[in-house]
Amino acid sequence: MEIPFIVNVRKDTGLINSKVGIWLFLASEVTLFGGLFSGYLFLRLYADYPWPERALPVLPGLINTFVLIGSSVTVVFAWAALKMREWRKFQIYMSITLVCALIFMALKGIEYKAKFGHQAVQIDGDGPVQGHEIVEGHVHYAELDKDGQIHEVDKERKKEDGVFSANRxxxxxxxxxxxxxxxxxxxxxxxxxxxxxxxxxxxxxxxxxxxxxxxxxxxxxxxxxxxxxxxxxxxxxxxxxxxxxxxxxxxxxxxxxxxxxxxxxxxxxxxxxxxxxxxxxxxxxxxxxxxxxxxxxxxxxxxxxxxxxxxxxxxxxxxxxxxxxxxxxxxxxxxxxxxxxxxxxxxxxxxxxxxSPIIMGVDALDFRHTAQRAEAEELDPFPVIEQTWLLTHKAHHGDEEEGHDADHRNEFKKIWDCHMAWLKAETARLKTKGREPSMNDKFRVNWDQIIAYRDVNEELEYDAKMVYEYASDPDDDLVLYSSGLFDLKGFAGANHNEFDFPHLEIPRNKVGFESTFTPRWNTYYAIYFTITGLHGLHVIGGALVLGYYLFFGRKMYDSNPEWLANRVEIGGLFWHFVDLVWIFLFPILYLM
Amino acid sequence: MAGSIEEVQKAKRLYMFIGLLLFFFTVVTVAVATVESLDFGGHGFDKVDAIIGLSIAAFKASLVMIIFMHLNHERPLVYFVYILGIVMAFFCIALIGWAKDDPIRYGNPNASDGFYNPDKPATRSVH
Structure with a gap:
């Protein structure tokens, strides 16, 4: 059957039929993503927990933005090449477009994998405002010994029989x-x-x-x-x-x-x-x-x-x-x-x-929820945080190893002391500019801060005094890996292969809620995976169609090149739309 | 739409320029969000950052639509369909306006309007 008006325009619409089709489809897509963005806005405005602001590593998202914009340019160039009947150029531009799609999906995969392997635990705490401090990190590995007790084992043994994640x-x-x-x-x-x-x-x-x-x-x-x-x-x-x-x-x-x-x-x-x-x-x-x-x-x-x-x-x-x-x-x-x-x-x-403790390497402490709850109870958040289980528990591990915890304070208390020292210096610095530290600054200790607090001391001990000295000295600022945007060590977040993070054993009765960074953890990750997942499917779908034109288009090019050019234009319109959605997604999910 | 070979040739330069412009504004978006001296409004993320970030995104999206998607010279039917989509999307987003009147209450029953009240956060039940 011959499809009418695919090369020449229809008189009443002034368009080829496929263009009317794709625009109708794109209008429905605008509505679909509009609904999802609406969902995002709703979840964020009415969230009953501190929304994870700027929680994702920016670099992968930034590269993906460049990649998609670049592919938008190449796809329109591919169309132009067909218009000028340059098959070879069309092949080159279209191939670049497909490689861009591949890079985009690969980076998405790396990001998703980091989320699936990243554990968060909300602790059932002892402080006046109970159960809202959060630790993030990587779960270690464990096995059962002869008495049926859980024992931590070395990371290298993770693939062995009987070895399991230490959150079982x-x-x-x-x-x-x-x-x-x-x-x-x-x-x-x-x-x-x-x-x-x-x-x-x-x-x-x-x-x-x-x-x-x-x-x-x-x-x-x-x-x-x-x-x-x-x-x-x-x-x-x-x-x-x-x-x-x-x-x-x-x-x-x-x-x-x-x-x-x-x-x-x-x-x-x-x-x-x-x-x-x-x-x-x-x-x-x-x-x-x-x-x-x-x-x-x-x-x-x-x-x-x-x-x-x-x-x-x-x-x-x-x-x-x-x-x-x-x-x-x-x-x-x-x-x-x-x-x-x-x-x-x-x-x-x-x-x-x-x-059945959860044994993990901790790469972030988050007291924002504790602070929010404390403020709601009209309490000063800082003393409340000092009383949480995380900062007051006696560490069982590490005492023997290299005299790490010789002074019986737990490691997290030391990290928090360092953070308070940094915050003091940071608050003073911001005050000179008429500004105040944000909620994130005050109550969240990121992975790069944990590393920096330890690295200021040559002995690799957490030393609040030195942190304060470094942080308040304008010439000798703390080196924070995330502030160096292009440092690949933290490309997809905290890198547990590169850095040694403090060890924490959370008794089961202190575990309030635990999850990896999947939709189960909170509504932010629910909407993150929904929107980016759907967007990723669009990338795959678009790449399949464009790939079809590239690999099976020659015959049509020889018989009716204008028809192929029109097809590529229609596929390109869809591809631009995918780019367009990402233009909004990138700032909303990564920077806000 | 660029029909003749000369027009296409000319349009290619425009596409290249727009591509570079998009790259540039992407860098601007990241810079205003991460570089402290370019952080407008208060310290850290706030309303001002949201407005700036979304404005740049909207501008970039307009460039893609107008130039790459040829909306600068399209037939009326396309504009009609396109505006229809935008109106529908805004309608979806406007639905949030009704959320306040939603009879389904969650979180803290003491909260003034049944929704989350930052002064009285909902308690999460932990067994």
Whole structure:
């Protein structure tokens, strides 16, 4: 079929049809991104936590801006080359455009990867305003020792069997209860069996029985006898846990439940018919259920139902012998207590919680939320911060190593003291310009500050006095890596391979909320991933279309070059739009 | 739209110039956000920085639309569709105006209007 008006313009619109099409599409795209920017604005204006201002490393975003603008120029040059019938030039410009798309996506990948590997923990604190200090960093690695205790291991061993991220929860389970209404246990059962290996047996605690439907209707046995009968047995006590066994139990339960539901519905219908005949009414059920007669009838029904339903038990319990230490991701658990945990599939494990600290290298301290809450309570934020768990806890680690913590103050208190010294100097400096330090300056210690505070001292000790001297000396300012925009050491944020960050072990009962920098952490990262993810998909889509013109366009160029030029113009319009969205995204996400 | 070869040749110089202009304003955007002596308004990010940053972005976006997307010489239909898109986008953003009247309350019930009140932040339940 021939498509009309793709080379010559239509008289009434004055345009080629494909241009009308692309502009309609772009208008819908403007609306789509407009809605998302609106979402961003809403989340930011009504955020109930300090919004992460200028939280992303600028350099990758800046390079990506250059790359996209550059590709916008080359794509329009590629179109111009086709207009002038220069195939070779078209190939070159279009190839550059595609390389730009590739660079853009690669940088996006690096950024995303840094976010996925970056951990944040909100601590359940001891201060007057509880639980709002945040530490950021990289989780270390750990394994279970013979006694089932979590022990940190070297980073080099991270790929070994039995080594896991040191944010897992260790729980010594002696009993597991599965809920049979949820037919989705498979993944967890497999994981538990894998961790149990051959050294633990997981067996059904009590026989699981469901009354057999056929026997029920014969009516020559009472319910106790029915339950004891051979046909009622689904799995005997001592049956080993497997997905098959659990499937059998689930099937038996669900069949019986569906039988019971049918019976109940029949009873309800019969009762309804009865009361209608009895009372001669056909009113709404809400009216009927208030009648004493109806209530009486339903009570009688209830007694009868006890006899004619199968009444399956919805929960089965397995015992673990000897008790097994389960190591689980925090995200797999919906409830954690000292004696039981609940998995996402509602499976409950009973036993004993083991010390499951989060062990991490800390690259930022964030007291902004604490300060915000303190100010709301009309408290001076600084003394409140001094009382938080992070600054007051006794460090267990590092004491022995190289006399690091010889003076029993924890490392984070020292960092905070350095920060206060820096802030004092910085406040004085800004005052000469008639300015004040920002909320970020005051209450957030960034990774480059942590490094700089330590590096001023040749012994690599945190030394508040020296920090103050350096910071207040105009000739000898602190070297902050992020202020050197083009320092590649912090290209995608704190670089844990390059720098040694202070070690922190957070006991599980001090962990308020923990997450990597994904949408789970806060609404900023939710909208960040939504908008940049959608934008990234547009880049990929646009690159595929432009790539098609480059690699499969020659035939059309030979037969109808003007048509190809028009196609490239249409693809180019989309590409410019992708650039346009990024022009807004870059300042909004990276600089504001 | 540039139709003849001469026009296209001439337009190429313009595209190059606009590209460089966009690069330049990108640098300006970063500079006003990161260089202290160019930080307008108060210290750190504030309203003034937001206005400047978004104004530059809007200017850059206009350049892309007018020159690269040929909106400087288009047919009326394109303008109509384009304005329709912009109006819709503004409508989406204006929806926030109604947010204040949203009956769904969250956060601190003591907050004056049911929304987040910086003087009385919502408490986050931590078990």
């Amino acid at each position: 929860i260790a729980f010594k389970a002696s009993e597991l209860s599965f809920v049979l209404t949820r037919p989705s246990h498979e993944a967890y059962v497999k994981e538990i069996l894998k961790q149990a290996g051959d050294s633990h047996t997981i067996t059904l605690k009590e026989a699981y029985r469901v009354i057999n439907e056929d026997e029920l209707y014969k009516g020559d046995l009472n319910r106790t006898e029915l339950l004891e009968s051979e046909n009622a047995l689904i799995a005997d006590a001592g049956a080993e846990l497997s997905t098959d066994v659990l499937d059998d139990l689930e099937d038996a339960y669900l069949d019986a439940r569906s039988h019971d539901r049918k019976v109940r519905t029949k009873f309800l219908a019969a009762s309804w018919d009865w009361i209608r005949d009895e009372e001669g009414i056909d009113e709404a059920a809400t009216y009927v259920i208030e009648m004493d007669l109806w209530k009486e009838r339903r009570k009688e029904d209830g007694e009868k139902l006890k006899i004619v339903t199968l009444g399956p038990v919805a929960e089965v319990t397995f015992t673990i012998d000897p008790p097994l230490t389960l190591v689980l991701k925090p995200g797999d658990l919906v409830k954690v207590s000292d004696v039981d945990i609940k998995l996402r599939d509602d499976t409950v494990a009973k036993g004993e919680m083991l010390p």
